[in-house]
Amino acid sequence: MKVQFILLLGILATLSLAQDCNVSNKEKLDCGYLGVTEQQCESKGCCWQPQGTLFDYIKQYFYQFKNMIFGEQKIQNGDNTPWCFYDADVCNSFNLSSDDSGFTKEWYEGMYDKFMENINVVDNGAVCAAPDTNTPGGSYYYHWMRDAALSMRTYMELNDYDYASIKHTMNKYVSWVSHVQHEYDPNGNSVLIEPKFVIPTRKPYTGGWCRPQTDGPGLRSATLIQYANVILQEGQEVSDEIWEAIKTDLGWVNSNWQDNGCDLWEEVESTDFFWNRMAFYQSLTWGSELATTLGDENLAETWAKTAANIKPTLLSHWNGSFIYESTNREQDSSVIHALANLNEDIFSISGKETAATISTYSKSFCAEYPINKEDDSNGTPGILFGRYPGDVYAGGNPWQLLSASLAEVFYKGAEASLAMEHEYVPEEHLVHWRNLMKLPAKVKPTHLAAAQKKAGNAVMYRIWVHVQDTDSFSLYEQIDKNNGQQMSAKDLTWSFANVLRNLHFYVFNDTYQAKFQKLEKNIEL
Numbered sequence: 001m002k003v004q005f006i007l008l009l010g011i012l013a014t015l016s017l018a019q020d021c022n023v024s025n026k027e028k029l030d031c032g033y034l035g036v037t038e039q040q041c042e043s044k045g046c047c048w049q050p051q052g053t054l055f056d057y058i059k060q061y062f063y064q065f066k067n068m069i070f071g072e073q074k075i076q077n078g079d080n081t082p083w084c085f086y087d088a089d090v091c092n093s094f095n096l097s098s099d100d101s102g103f104t105k106e107w108y109e110g111m112y113d114k115f116m117e118n119i120n121v122v123d124n125g126a127v128c129a130a131p132d133t134n135t136p137g138g139s140y141y142y143h144w145m146r147d148a149a150l151s152m153r154t155y156m157e158l159n160d161y162d163y164a165s166i167k168h169t170m171n172k173y174v175s176w177v178s179h180v181q182h183e184y185d186p187n188g189n190s191v192l193i194e195p196k197f198v199i200p201t202r203k204p205y206t207g208g209w210c211r212p213q214t215d216g217p218g219l220r221s222a223t224l225i226q227y228a229n230v231i232l233q234e235g236q237e238v239s240d241e242i243w244e245a246i247k248t249d250l251g252w253v254n255s256n257w258q259d260n261g262c263d264l265w266e267e268v269e270s271t272d273f274f275w276n277r278m279a280f281y282q283s284l285t286w287g288s289e290l291a292t293t294l295g296d297e298n299l300a301e302t303w304a305k306t307a308a309n310i311k312p313t314l315l316s317h318w319n320g321s322f323i324y325e326s327t328n329r330e331q332d333s334s335v336i337h338a339l340a341n342l343n344e345d346i347f348s349i350s351g352k353e354t355a356a357t358i359s360t361y362s363k364s365f366c367a368e369y370p371i372n373k374e375d376d377s378n379g380t381p382g383i384l385f386g387r388y389p390g391d392v393y394a395g396g397n398p399w400q401l402l403s404a405s406l407a408e409v410f411y412k413g414a415e416a417s418l419a420m421e422h423e424y425v426p427e428e429h430l431v432h433w434r435n436l437m438k439l440p441a442k443v444k445p446t447h448l449a450a451a452q453k454k455a456g457n458a459v460m461y462r463i464w465v466h467v468q469d470t471d472s473f474s475l476y477e478q479i480d481k482n483n484g485q486q487m488s489a490k491d492l493t494w495s496f497a498n499v500l501r502n503l504h505f506y507v508f509n510d511t512y513q514a515k516f517q518k519l520e521k522n523i524e525l
Contacts, residue, residue, distance in 0.1 A: 092435075096383070096455040096458045097451070101456075101460035102461040102463075107473055111499065115151075115497065118151075118491065120169050121199060124202065125176025130477070130489045132492075135477070135489045136393065137394070140489050141199065148220075152170070152173050153226060157501060158500055158501070158504050163230050163231065163233075177224065181245060186206055191204060193261070195211065210266040212262065213266065215275060218279035218282065220249050224249075225246060225283070228290055229290065257277070264332075264337075265334070272313070274334065275334040275335070278342035279342055281311060284307040285344050288300045288307065314346045318353050323347065335357060335361075336357070352429045352431075354413065359432050359436050362436065365389070365398070368389050369398055370482050371484045375465070382460070383406070383459060384398035386398045387402065396481065397481045399495075400478070407456040408506075411456040423444065424442050424444055425444070425445055430448070437451045437454075449516070456506065474491050475495040
């Protein structure tokens with residue numbers, strides 16, 4: 001027996017050196033238990049080793065022999081073992097289930113007020129990306145046409161498209177758009193595809209930047225189309241100013257949608273960005289419908305034909321494993337954002353492509369950000385998404401607005417699952433959702449819907465955990481990937497927009513919640 005022990009001791013010593021764990025044997029005591037975090041483990045002077053490795057099993061046998069020979073107390077289930085353990089496959093399973101989003105109505109109201117402080121900031125229709133002038137990327141006190149278009153869309157949504165409530169602020173935004181569309185561009189581009197503008201002067205920014213920003217005309221026109229529809233529903237006429245602004249932007253999209261341009265993050269160029277193409281397709285589709293309503297059949301037909309040409313290019317972004325953003329950056333959360341807000345049934349929000357994409361991206365961002373692993377170890381549900389794996393901007397961190405987009409996909413997916421006309425969810429869809437959520441072998445659509453809603457809550461809850469340590473209702477741009485603190489661009493308008501939309505349409509929406517109350521009582525998740 002002692003010979004066996006000595007042999008095992010030799011093997012263990014050799015492996016210890018291979019693991020490069022420079023802790024003396026006398027210090028390898030009381031290191032914790034299964035589930036201890038890496039920080040807690042190493043703070044005790046212990047080694048942080050993966051669970052389930054050959055090294056791990058040899059250690060277990062070593063201590064069993066040691067106990068038998070020297071009569072020491074037997075160690076069970078990892079308690080008080082001289083090595084800390086974690087699940088080596090932590091990024092292959094997720095805790096995406098929560099009954100609560102964490103956010104309160106007080107926080108909703110506080111964030112809405114902060115959001116509105118960034119809208120129409122100098123009464124000329126401008127939307128500042130953030131009032132923060134000292135960020136890793138410089139001042140954010142500019143009007144980005146993308147941020148503004150998406151934020152003004154959310155502004156209408158948060159006010160339930162009530163014309164009386166939104167008309168003053170929306171008319172100011174229309175005036176801004178109409179003005180900048182006819183500004184001279186000293187950068188040598190069409191001013192329609194300039195990324196950002198100086199707020200007081202309404203002039204294009206002339207510093208170095210990634211140009212052109214081709215998603216802008218599509219996003220901006222889509223927001224104006226939504227406003228035009230609100231006006232029509234009030235029984236009023238759409239003004240020439242609004243219609244001309246829409247036609248100006250869609251005229252550019254219709255003729256130039258295949259042009260080279262910059263990505264959502266204004267870093268790389270390509271002709272095949274999924275986000276940009278989704279913006280083109282949505283705006284042309286909506287524009288065609290509006291043109292029909294306004295009696296311009298020629299424009300309606302022209303825009304519809306171009307949209308039909310764009311659709312196959314969008315479908316080609318499914319590579320069999322996930323939906324990719326572009327050939328020069330495949331995994332990018334702009335895809336998730338597009339599925340949440342620009343998706344005109346290109347991909348089913350509850351289908352296999354969406355599920356597989358979330359599953360793939362979740363594994364990447366779990367591995368990318370230590371805070372995700374720490375939250376998992378602490379039992380905090382959810383997951384945080386960033387821009388893309390390998391991001392280096394401001395250190396490369398999770399983003400609140402993108403994590404909120406993920407939650408929105410779950411919330412919308414839940415509604416779509418309720419409408420499935422199947423007794424059981426087809427396995428081709430279920431296999432990918434099963435990678436994300438704890439689901440049985442056979443699942444009814446109602447069961448999947450309830451699980452997706454809880455997954456949306458879980459993601460929102462993880463956001464909440466990292467933003468609720470302030471009494472100012474502030475949302476920043478990012479969450480530090482190491483310590484979990486908010487950072488970079490305080491009071492980012494886009495962050496407010498995405499989080500508030502989830503709270504408005506899903507978390508605090510009685511109609512949405514009522515669809516699931518009876519289901520959740522009968523389904524254990």
